[in-house]
Amino acid sequence: MSSPLSDLREMLAGRTPVAGRIVSMTNRVTRVATAQGVVEVILDGGGNVGDRVSVRDGRAVRVQDSVDTPVHFV
Numbered sequence: 001m002s003s004p005l006s007d008l009r010e011m012l013a014g015r016t017p018v019a020g021r022i023v024s025m026t027n028r029v030t031r032v033a034t035a036q037g038v039v040e041v042i043l044d045g046g047g048n049v050g051d052r053v054s055v056r057d058g059r060a061v062r063v064q065d066s067v068d069t070p071v072h073f074v
Contacts, residue, residue: 017056019063022049032060 020034022043030043032055041060047053053060 008057017054020045020053020055020060022060025049030060036041 003042009063016037018034018039020032022030023033024031025043025047028042029040030040030047030053032041032053034055034064039055040060041055041063043060045062047060047062052063054063
């Protein structure tokens with residue numbers, strides 16, 4: 001079980017991943033808009049402006065969107 005204080009410490013230490021969207025890319029530096037503001041990180045792998053990413057320890061990793069989810073009507 002986690003406590004809010006330990007969660008906050010992990011977030012401040014940069015160990016907790018933060019979700020965001022790529023807003024601009026220049027060479028290897030990528031700007032990502034998160035709930036905490038815009039951060040500049042290095043993008044691991046490929047990606048484009050508008051892609052969802054997970055930011056952790058100054059690096060961003062693209063999050064795979066599932067668009068092929070079947071819809072069932074009842």
